[in-house]
Amino acid sequence: MQAFVKETGLVAPLDRANVDTDQIIPKQFLKRIERTGFGKFLFFDWRYLDDGETPNPEFELNAPRYAGASILVAGKNFGCGSSREHAPWALMDYGFRAIIAPSYADIFYNNCFKNGVLPITISEASVNALLKKAAETPGYTLTVDLETQEVTDSSGFREAFTVDGFRRHCLINGLDDIGLTLQNADNIAVYEANRPSWAAIAG
């Protein structure tokens, strides 16, 4: 997994609450069997007009000033709905390395950490302040630092955030958590030996 330590980048505002994973990556793109290449389908139904090719000029992220953004600021309950990991794959492939929102849905939040995308939770008031700055200030950038657990800008904005210590450790070091679990192979074998016989799948 790609590690995440610190990211300074252009900020794109998406002032919407409850952005579900069906919006982040619609179902027609879930048929692919690869992990890569989902960026061009990110926010597909919002991003393109009905022909599926022409960028929708009304969609926030299509404004030229947000091209190349690597930090997305959005409303509460971001990533709700389907468990599709294609959502963080699409965000990452598009170029987003960090998301800043007041809250996330659980499965999406988990999925981000498996893919080197950092979901940062800060207060709704601070998110609103960042949405405003990103909309009003051309070229607005933020720095997100997972080691110090701070979001800062060049004009004095500074907000602390917290990430569970274990997740933080894994993300900073880009660890393969399957490998970590397999270090417990002996414990797993002991657990399995003690499972009751009715726990087997009969038939």
Next chain:
Amino acid sequence: MKPRTMFEKIWDSHVVVEEPGQPALLYIDLHLVHEVTSPQAFEGLRLAGRPVRRPDLTVATMDHNIPTTDRSLPIVDLISRTQMDTLRSNCKEFGVKLYDLHDSLQGIVHVIGPELGYTRPGQTIVCGDSHTSTHGAFGALAFGIGTSEVEHVLATQCLPQSRPKTMEIRVNGTLAAGVTAKDVVLAIIGKIGTDGATGYAVEYTGEAIRSLSMEGRMTVCNMSIEAGARAGMIAPDEKTIEYVKGRTFAPKGEDWDSAAAYWLTLATDDGAAFDTVVELDGASIAPYVSWGTSPGMVAPITAVVPSPADFADETDRKSVQRALEYMGLTAGMPLQELSLDKVFIGSCTNGRIEDLRAAAAVINGHKVAATVHALVVPGSTTVREQAIAEGLDKIFINAGFDWREAGCSMCLGMNPDILQPGERCASTSNRNFEGRQGKGGRTHLVSPSMAAAAAIAGHLVDIRNWK
């Protein structure tokens, strides 16, 4: 010993190892796999040279993107076909049992797990699908995971998990006639919101929940995720035991006796504390319908479309405004006057035999309105065969419903069953997100009997006035 909730009992009995400052490593009793969220996981195993640790606890099916029309015809969508072929070859390579497209036991993963006896009380169950919460109806800890976690469970049969908080949602009293499990869960989500249970494992309790059939309990637990819950569960009782007994893969003989005795010990102890408790009065729940683009945007069928001004919070006002625009609705319109283009009966929420019976019972010699295309998609081939044995297929077909093969179908529109832009649909499924059933499609979530009645009337109706 300290009184424990059912969640705590199941959690504690599945901890393989727990180090300070790290998530607990939980053992997984049952891993369900489908074609959409597994290809990259199997590919990961291949790249790392890892086998599937417990193929005997892993079961796969095809459900999300399969056609529900004549399956003797070739699959025309080549990308879908590749995904199905990939699951087939992965299951073969890694020794995983697969219910293939043409298998007589094929169906939606959350329908076949319970009906074949894979799902039992006390288990930990995962699947790369958010509606895995369905299985909690048996008193199991069941939750959806992403593809990286699918790979993790395939490789290790374990999953590192941080412990969620616990929430009791108690629905007191007796449900009124015409009010179903679907209405109960829509009322719950309407009350607590789509993130009301985020970070919690929910246990549903109370007389109204206990009185539900296993099918009804599955409907309630299924939609736990729409309130953000990590899992939803209902304590096992005699109804649960009766449902599991004798199913193909359920324990047999002495194993059955030990298992059934254990399952009845899982209920939350008297005096055990939940982190949060929510209460609803079951008797006052009306048939519900969604009017917006999130499962929390619901109202009793007797209500009118709300106005953004009805909401105190600025974020909510913006969301409601946007939802009304997308749905083509104006504040004040009576919900019962909304005309429909399509009706979908099916999904892991409401595609079980009892749901089809409830829908068929409403038809009673009526015909589907000329302006409506109505679709019945059984949740599994077993459900479909059972419905045929009971003559339900004839009732649907004679009334003008399109009677299909089993699958996820128009719940998420990955296969050809989709809404066209602007089409309005009464659906027994679980999500009314923008574009969920097809780009520009407008979904109203309802119960099976409400969907059937709506198909006939051509608009949403209050099932309590149906004759």
